[in-house]
Amino acid sequence: MTDLLASIYPWTKALHVVSVVAWMAGLFYLPRLFVYHVEAVSGGSETDSLFQTMERRLLRAIMNPAMIATWIFGLMLVFTPGIVDWSEVWPWTKAAAVLGMTWFHHWLGRRRKEFVAGKNTRTGRRYRLMNEVPTLLLLVIVFSVIVKF
Numbered sequence: 001m002t003d004l005l006a007s008i009y010p011w012t013k014a015l016h017v018v019s020v021v022a023w024m025a026g027l028f029y030l031p032r033l034f035v036y037h038v039e040a041v042s043g044g045s046e047t048d049s050l051f052q053t054m055e056r057r058l059l060r061a062i063m064n065p066a067m068i069a070t071w072i073f074g075l076m077l078v079f080t081p082g083i084v085d086w087s088e089v090w091p092w093t094k095a096a097a098v099l100g101m102t103w104f105h106h107w108l109g110r111r112r113k114e115f116v117a118g119k120n121t122r123t124g125r126r127y128r129l130m131n132e133v134p135t136l137l138l139l140v141i142v143f144s145v146i147v148k149f
């Protein structure tokens with residue numbers, strides 16, 4: 001099994017990066033949609049249901065599959081021999097930031113359900129602020145995997 005993982009390593013890494021890009025696109029865009037949803041749309045209007053449709057499709061058709069693919073290919077890389085040395089620091093900083101990114105994904109999912117129920121309590125400013133979370137985590141992840149401190 002580890003021989004197979006070693007032989008397909010470049011492909012696994014390529015697919016990991018592709019999934020990461022798709023996941024990140026959604027993690028950046030969904031909170032932006034929430035900002036416009038709060039600030040420019042009145043509850044129960046046609047635009048409200050249009051935003052709900054966009055948010056549902058983004059989460060279900062792009063972000064959920066991309067997150068699962070990122071995890072699968074990422075774990076395949078973890079089990080590829082000679083790639084991760086757990087005595088170094090970078091795998092731990094990366095793991096912590098990836099768990100943070102996964103938490104943020106689920107936080108967005110819960111907020112989406114509140115919009116559907118007409119029970120959003122957060123302001124546009126709050127969603128703008130939360131939009132910085134994936135940026136900060138992305139910096140930690142990329143410095144971890146590329147600089148490998």
Ligand code: HEM
Pocket residue numbers: 013016017020024070071073074075077078083084098101138141142145146
């Ligand atoms: C979901 C769980 C994840 C796991 C288990 C995981 C694990 C890994 C591993 C083991 C590598 C191989 C490092 C190497 O070849 O030296 C890697 C590469 C990489 N990961 Fe992840 N990763 C995950 C999520 C992410 C996320 C969320 C991002 C970005 C936001 C990311 C970005 C990258 C990048 C850019 C590379 C390529 C680095 C290079 O060129 O060597 N990963 N990942």
